[in-house]
Amino acid sequence: MSTLRQILSRKTDKELLFYVHNVDKHIDEAVSLALAELQKRNVELAENIEEDIKNQVGARAIRQLEGEKNVWTGDMEEYLGAPEYYSQKAIYIFSMLFSVLLGSFMLAVNCRAAGRKMWPVILFGVLYTTFILDFSEYLPWTSTAYLYVVNIAISLTMYELFWNRYLEGNVKYRTNPILIPLIIGLAMTIPSAIITYQAIHK
Secondary structure (H helix, E strand, O other), rough: HHHHHHHHHHHHHHHHHHHOEEEOOOOHHHHHHHHHHHOOOOEEEEEEEHHHHHHHHHHHHHHHOOOOOOOOOOHHHHHOOOEOOOHHHHHHHHHHHOOOOHHHHHHHHHHHOOOOOOOHHHHHHHHHHHHHHHHHHHHOOOOOHHHHHHHHHHHHHHHHHHHHOOOOOOOOOOOOOHHHHHHHHHHHHHHHHHHHHHEEEE
């Protein structure tokens, strides 16, 4: 059990509710674990609490990404010759918020820009996604809250396996715009959100 999960497991229901009702005041993992603990205790929650938290986390993530500034300290010739990558933060946030598969495709695009093979990264994302889809009913942590935490861990693993290995760690790069991944991510999640909403309000 992680240290953060242990800490939250000792908190009262009221303290845990403060986490899920004040998403902007806490890190994503803490909010997800607090929600999972409340669900484990069968505490009565709003029907759309998971979707509401996801929307708040998404809004915060987009604000953070939009606020990123790619400050270049070298000369213009060096800048123009640098590769365009999706930033580490963008890949991490999109993997957690939408899916690891989308994050793996973003990282694969970086690998292509660096002249490296794309398929190992895409295969990693496909295998993880397939595992979740095929075995979700047998796993004890398939609630949205736990999946957020697992996606965080898998995203960090993907970063260690591929970014440091294929993109030379602290290499200088120009930041690739996130508009296309954002559109794809929304296209992936909006239909399921509509279906969930309709199912709840039947």
